Amino acid sequence: MYTIKRGGAYDRFIMLIEAFLERGCEVHCLSLTPIQIRHPFFHNHVAYWPFSKMNTWQARLFVVSIFPLWALWSGWRNKIDLIVAFGILYAFIQGFSKYLLRKPMVTLIRGDSSFGLRMRNTYPGLLYLNCRIESLGLRFSDSIITNSGGLREEISKKLKTRRHIDVKVLPNNIPTIPVPDPQDLIPTRARYGIPEDAKVLITAGVLNRGKNIETLISCLAKIEMENLHLLITGDGSTKDDFPYREFLEGLTRDLKVENRVHFPGWVEKEELSRIYAASDLFILPSMNEGMPNAMLEALGSDLPCLGSNIPGIRDILYYEELMFDPTDEQAIVNKINQVFSDVKFFNRIRELCRERKQAFTFDWKQKIFQTITEGISSPEAN
Missing domain, CATH: 3.40.50.2000 (Glycogen Phosphorylase B;)
Structure with missing residues (x-):
């Protein structure tokens, strides 16, 4: 599940999808805008966007209210085996599906999502709501993967007593770079x-x-x-x-x-x-x-x-x-x-x-696939 289409985080999101596709996995992706990937095993489920203009918080409220049911229906219909949330908000949204479908969920966290809200002097009530959403998103996860030691420390502090949730670090690699003339x-x-x-x-x-x-x-x-x-x-x-x-x-x-x-x-x-x-x-x-x-x-x-x-x-x-x-x-x-x-x-x-x-010269796609799938078992087996 993803919404933004610019920047390094989006590039990593595409690499994540490619990592699963290259290993023969079927991928169902929920998004607000089309993902530009063409592959027989890739299924992009794009949400209907009912408004022509919407600010960040209107968008978040729309996603939080509609996406949980949509994710549950899509997961049940397509008989998924694993849920991957690319961000804490999406972990919160898909927590409903995780528990009802009894499937494991891995959450990837690329940065502090609250920092940007604080920099924009967001209303304290909305900051509190965002904090609660983040806390639940973390607790819904079976495993969390982040890209730096500093983020792992911050996540561990937020989890407090939930120490059974595995927090792993996989740094970004240097992606393939065209060689200029x-x-x-x-x-x-x-x-x-x-x-x-x-x-x-x-x-x-x-x-x-x-x-x-x-x-x-x-x-x-x-x-x-x-x-x-x-x-x-x-x-x-x-x-x-x-x-x-x-x-x-x-x-x-x-x-x-x-x-x-x-x-x-x-x-x-x-x-x-x-x-x-x-x-x-x-x-x-x-x-x-x-x-x-x-x-x-x-x-x-x-x-x-x-x-x-x-x-x-x-x-x-x-x-x-x-x-x-x-x-x-x-x-x-x-x-x-x-x-x-x-x-x-x-x-x-x-x-x-x-x-x-x-x-930072290594095969990130291979590493992310291994890191996500190692030790993951469905709650059905518990």
Whole structure:
């Protein structure tokens, strides 16, 4: 069951489906929008959406009220053997089916779903409701798989006495990345108005307030390098995210760096690989992350990376030299300045990133299939 169609989480969702299909499993997927997979064993059950416009909470209430019965009917009709929930909300929704159909349920958690609501100053009553839904979703699960040690600790705290629920960690891997033509470097920069001799920072992913991009823009204005440009690749994944990009664009004008900050929006994987090849440093100043695919893709492209010293990013970068406090603008400014002014430091950063790349080079589809299916038995057998 899934709803969003942009970003690294969606990419992992598609990989999850492919992992089961490639091993001969029949997959029934409930979604609000069509999933672009064509396979004889894949059955996409798309919900009828009764409203032309709906905000995030209206959508959640619609899903919570309608999907449990729909999931139960679909599961019974198609004689399913296993329920996989891609998120805590979906675990809550499918808990009804789990108990009535007596089938095991595995929940995949990719990040803190409450963080975005807190960043948007959501009404306390709705935050409480979301917290209760999350708590029940966790308790309904037979097994939980997350992508970082930090998230596992947070989930274990929320489970409290429910220690019998197995919480496993499977990190994201570096996905297959197209290899760009070296001759594309100059044309790629030209497409985005970046001079041939410029130094280029890039950040990428779903644009929302948790990404803390405003801090990066403020840092750019403080760095005394007139030829330093910033590419902000990506966009919002929901309507609630879209005003954030407008805010960032306004900030570049206020700080008079609009000529050095570029917003390509969403780009295809081939174009993203060309952008990485045309950049000098990937940087992610997020306040909260699961395990960002954009950073893993940058590592896979042999692009040096810096990021916030927070769970998720810390699991990827590991070394203190590669991290910074996302609330300390001056520390970020100093780190970027050192990268471009100290050749020895730059080479050290590049060497550490190449080392970290090796830790995330593995077959994720095989691992996720094994992790989901190992030790799973139907409640009917109990």
